[in-house]
Amino acid sequence: MSQAQAEIYDLGYQHYDGPRGGRMQAVKSLWVNSFRTTIGLGRGARAKILPVLMSLFVIAPPAVFLVIAAVSPVAAQVSHADFYTATSILLLLFSAIIAPELLIPDRRNGVTTLYLVRPLTAFDYVIARWSAFLTVALLVTLFGQVLVLIANSLAAEQAREFLQENWLDIPRFILAGVIITVFVTTIPMAVAAFTDRRAYAAAFVIAAFVITTPMSGLLTTEWCERSMTFAVESGEIVEELGPEECRRITGDYAKWFVLLDVGQAPTHLGDMLFDDDTPDDASILVAELPPAVPIVWYGLLVVGPGALLLWRYRSMSI
Amino acid sequence: MNQPLLEAHNLTKHYGQTIALHDVDMHVREGITGLLGPNGAGKSTAMKLFLGLLQPTAGSATVLGEKPYENITIRMRLGYMPEHDCLPDFMTASEFLSHMAQVSGIPAKHARTRAADMLRHVGLDEERYRHIKEYSTGMKQRVKLAQALVHDPVLVLLDEPTAGLDPGGREEMLQLVRRTGQEFGINIMLSSHLMGDVESTCDRIIVIEGGAIIEQGDVSEFTQETETFYIDVDDRRAEVIAALEARGIKARISGGAVVVRLHRDEQLDDIRDALVAAEARLRRLAPSRGELSDIFRRSTG
Amino acid sequence: MAEIFLLSLRQLLGRWRLIVILLLAALPSLLVLLIRAIGEGEMAFHGEFVGVVIDAMITGGIMPIVTMTLATAAFGNELEDKTLYFLVLKPVSRVSIVLAKLLAVLVVALPLVIASGVVASALVNAEAQQMGILAIALAAGVTAYASVFTLAGLLTPRALAYGLVYVLVWEGLLSTIVSGIGYLSVRGYTLALLHGMDESSFAVFEGRVIEFPAAIVGTVVVIAAFFLLALYRLRTMDVP
Numbered sequence: 108m109s110q111a112q113a114e115i116y117d118l119g120y121q122h123y124d125g126p127r128g129g130r131m132q133a134v135k136s137l138w139v140n141s142f143r144t145t146i147g148l149g150r151g152a153r154a155k156i157l158p159v160l161m162s163l164f165v166i167a168p169p170a171v172f173l174v175i176a177a178v179s180p181v182a183a184q185v186s187h188a189d190f191y192t193a194t195s196i197l198l199l200l201f202s203a204i205i206a207p208e209l210l211i212p213d214r215r216n217g218v219t220t221l222y223l224v225r226p227l228t229a230f231d232y233v234i235a236r237w238s239a240f241l242t243v244a245l246l247v248t249l250f251g252q253v254l255v256l257i258a259n260s261l262a263a264e265q266a267r268e269f270l271q272e273n274w275l276d277i278p279r280f281i282l283a284g285v286i287i288t289v290f291v292t293t294i295p296m297a298v299a300a301f302t303d304r305r306a307y308a309a310a311f312v313i314a315a316f317v318i319t320t321p322m323s324g325l326l327t328t329e330w331c332e333r334s335m336t337f338a339v340e341s342g343e344i345v346e347e348l349g350p351e352e353c354r355r356i357t358g359d360y361a362k363w364f365v366l367l368d369v370g371q372a373p374t375h376l377g378d379m380l381f382d383d384d385t386p387d388d389a390s391i392l393v394a395e396l397p398p399a400v401p402i403v404w405y406g407l408l409v410v411g412p413g414a415l416l417l418w419r420y421r422s423m424s425i
Numbered sequence: 426m427n428q429p430l431l432e433a434h435n436l437t438k439h440y441g442q443t444i445a446l447h448d449v450d451m452h453v454r455e456g457i458t459g460l461l462g463p464n465g466a467g468k469s470t471a472m473k474l475f476l477g478l479l480q481p482t483a484g485s486a487t488v489l490g491e492k493p494y495e496n497i498t499i500r501m502r503l504g505y506m507p508e509h510d511c512l513p514d515f516m517t518a519s520e521f522l523s524h525m526a527q528v529s530g531i532p533a534k535h536a537r538t539r540a541a542d543m544l545r546h547v548g549l550d551e552e553r554y555r556h557i558k559e560y561s562t563g564m565k566q567r568v569k570l571a572q573a574l575v576h577d578p579v580l581v582l583l584d585e586p587t588a589g590l591d592p593g594g595r596e597e598m599l600q601l602v603r604r605t606g607q608e609f610g611i612n613i614m615l616s617s618h619l620m621g622d623v624e625s626t627c628d629r630i631i632v633i634e635g636g637a638i639i640e641q642g643d644v645s646e647f648t649q650e651t652e653t654f655y656i657d658v659d660d661r662r663a664e665v666i667a668a669l670e671a672r673g674i675k676a677r678i679s680g681g682a683v684v685v686r687l688h689r690d691e692q693l694d695d696i697r698d699a700l701v702a703a704e705a706r707l708r709r710l711a712p713s714r715g716e717l718s719d720i721f722r723r724s725t726g
Numbered sequence: 727m728a729e730i731f732l733l734s735l736r737q738l739l740g741r742w743r744l745i746v747i748l749l750l751a752a753l754p755s756l757l758v759l760l761i762r763a764i765g766e767g768e769m770a771f772h773g774e775f776v777g778v779v780i781d782a783m784i785t786g787g788i789m790p791i792v793t794m795t796l797a798t799a800a801f802g803n804e805l806e807d808k809t810l811y812f813l814v815l816k817p818v819s820r821v822s823i824v825l826a827k828l829l830a831v832l833v834v835a836l837p838l839v840i841a842s843g844v845v846a847s848a849l850v851n852a853e854a855q856q857m858g859i860l861a862i863a864l865a866a867g868v869t870a871y872a873s874v875f876t877l878a879g880l881l882t883p884r885a886l887a888y889g890l891v892y893v894l895v896w897e898g899l900l901s902t903i904v905s906g907i908g909y910l911s912v913r914g915y916t917l918a919l920l921h922g923m924d925e926s927s928f929a930v931f932e933g934r935v936i937e938f939p940a941a942i943v944g945t946v947v948v949i950a951a952f953f954l955l956a957l958y959r960l961r962t963m964d965v966p
Binding site for chain 1 (some may be wrong): 513515529539542
Binding site (some may be wrong): 153157160161164195196197203217252304305306307310311312313317318320321322324325330344356357360 | 743744750753757760761764768773774778779782783786787788791793794798799800806876882884885886887888890894895896898899
């Protein structure tokens with residue numbers, strides 16, 4: 108419509124002559140939307156409960172260390188590797204519950220169609236959603252690690268000296284953070300591509316990770332307990348302690364069965380990055396494996412679901 | 426613009442063994458074009474090929490001079506309104522439109538203005554800050570149209586825009602479509618299985634059935650050639666049909682009425698005679714302008 | 727009521743969902759079979775088996791996740807699909823609706839969870855009495871979870887998410903740090919019931935669990951109170 112007409116019909120339709128971005132602009136705006144959805148912005152108070160709660164869970168432990176370190180001059184150091192081992196389950200809970208939010212409602216409501224008829228491929232769509240969630244997860248994780256770093260330097264005798272000696276931990280925990288967040292982002296998103304209910308996606312992911320931990324534990328832990336059969340026969344437990352017998356159920360294969368605890372796959376790589384003075388049992392066992400094994404295992408657990416996720420969206424008919 | 430907006434050459438699409446579209450040639454120029462056909466005729470497939478969502482099995486689909494499957498940036502200039510539900514629950518119409526404009530390439534600051542303008546144009550000015558899940562079906566349909574127009578496309582594809590609307594809502598939607606084409610100057614291709622929709626809105630019609638184009642032309646050509654009449658009688662329909670056929674008029678029963686198609690006005694006298702001969706009591710004799718099934722019947726038989 | 731029960735049962739038994747749940751429930755037995763095949767030495771119904779398979783895998787994972795998934799779906803899916811409306815329009819009392827939903831959940835969850843524990847126990851040559859006790863305690867736990875999360879499904883569309891947080895954070899992480907959480911934890915009740923009924927077989931729970939009578943009272947109160955709350959909620963809510 109010409110300028111002259113637009114003046115006559117004040118409320119008339121106006122064509123848009125301004126600048127237009129292409130695919131990059133499309134990906135960018137989808138990324139921003141995903142970021143906001145992840146933290147529950149613009150969706151009312153109830154949508155913010157879970158993201159806030161989950162972030163607090165991840166950040167609470169280092170925040171407690173920080174407070175202890177600030178008030179007590181002789182606080183213990185907390186290793187960056189231990190922080191990941193301890194919070195990986197919380198981080199996983201966070202992403203298992205929130206990440207499906209970015210894919211499933213779009214499919215249920217049919218909004219995916221509107222995205223895919225815009226200058227955006229299925230690949231762009233998935234990458235924008237995925238990377239936005241990854242960013243949030245990474246920010247939460249790194250915030251926790253920064254708290255650990257501050258707590259440790261406060262606990263040290265000389266904060267400045269401590270930082271000079273340990274500054275290499277910063278790139279290490281950033282790299283380890285990327286490793287763990289890529290893991291916890293990709294798997295729930297891949298599961299979310301295959302179910303239309305967010306709750307089932309979350310339950311499936313959590314179940315898979317929660318159940319494999321004790322399974323792997325039973326198979327690999329060195330058990331040094333007294334034999335219970337003695338106790339049952341005598342009825343008196345305490346006095347029946349014989350010589351301590353230690354064994355692993357899977358014997359020499361135990362180091363392989365540690366990998367069954369899929370949720371710890373990224374922390375094995377983290378262990379490789381950090382020099383941990385007090386490694387736990389699982390870390391010691393994994394260290395016996397050729398270094399390529401945990402790397403390949405992690406790769407499979409990320410690339411497999413990632414490929415499935417992309418395949419699912421590329422072959423989706425809309 | 427001399428080149429056609431949409432062009433298809435020997436366009437063919439197979440889904441495995443199923444042939445959705447076979448050897449289609451199509452040239453769509455400016456204005457409002459109706460893609461008319463029954464469900465499963467290949468209308469949606471044709472639209473998806475023009476949007477570049479599907480790759481042609483053979484032949485080519487061209488939009489604004491580009492092949493959309495190879496160059497998806499052409500979609501910045503295209504709008505699409507799907508037939509099925511496609512709106513988020515927990516977003517306001519204003520937010521949603523602004524977001525969709527940005528995904529189509531409009532920078533954020535312009536997107537907000539365009540979203541507000543567009544909602545005013547489709548008559549949702551007052552409700553724009555309410556969550557979409559609170560909207561009625563008619564309002565949702567208008568948001569669906571608005572999101573297809575918010576980035577000011579050259580051409581917009583509307584897939585069954587009146588599906589699921591009551592008669593009032595349907596008329597409103599068709600009026601909006603007409604305004605979009607005539608006042609906004611946006612070219613439209615709309616698909617429908619209802620002749621009424623197409624007839625009242627479009628300049629040109631492409632009739633498609635079984636994956637092939639069976640007719641195309643201006644709307645007037647379709648509606649003036651023949652006239653269809655409904656004859657309501659108490660009973661004795663079979664006798665009426667026999668009497669009509671004895672006078673050279675083909676008749677069939679549809680919706681409880683006898684339906685005939687007349688080519689000359691004198692044939693009205695034949696109807697009167699046939700009714701008398703059949704001793705049937707006439708309840709109603711009503712003309713109906715072109716009906717979809719008529720067009721198929723005429724084209725195929 | 728029978729009609730609602732059967733309808734709910736069909737809703738809960740989606741094909742893929744059932745396969746995944748079955749697989750999950752079979753894991754303890756598969757683990758025991760794996761240990762038999764490659765392990766050194768015999769596994770028995772004591773220490774490691776009770777501590778890991780019964781406690782960590784079943785009461786800490788399979789029992790809550792299977793039951794919660796089904797229980798939150800009982801009303802949750804109806805709300806998400808906006809079909810609860812049709813249900814409350816039927817000339818059936820609200821008590822029957824809640825009861826039918828709860829029964830449908832139990833009919834699926836009870837056999838699955840109990841079998842998950844009992845079959846694995848049989849594989850390590852548990853005695854009949856031990857398996858009976860395990861079945862009773864698991865049945866109590868499943869019913870309590872089902873009651874709690876049937877209500878949760880009526881309260882929020884994110885019920886399962888909150889449920890997972892409760893199981894992992896409250897019952898999983900916090901209960902190992904803060905003592906006393908056992909009084910407010912279905913898993914805590916279940917373990918206490920096991921320990922209370924057979925102190926020697928479940929000796930590994932010694933010191934970790936609450937008193938046997940408290941566990942019985944807790945279980946009964948939770949089942950009854952949350953059932954009544956669900957009923958109250960269904961009576962007073964605006965059905966969309």
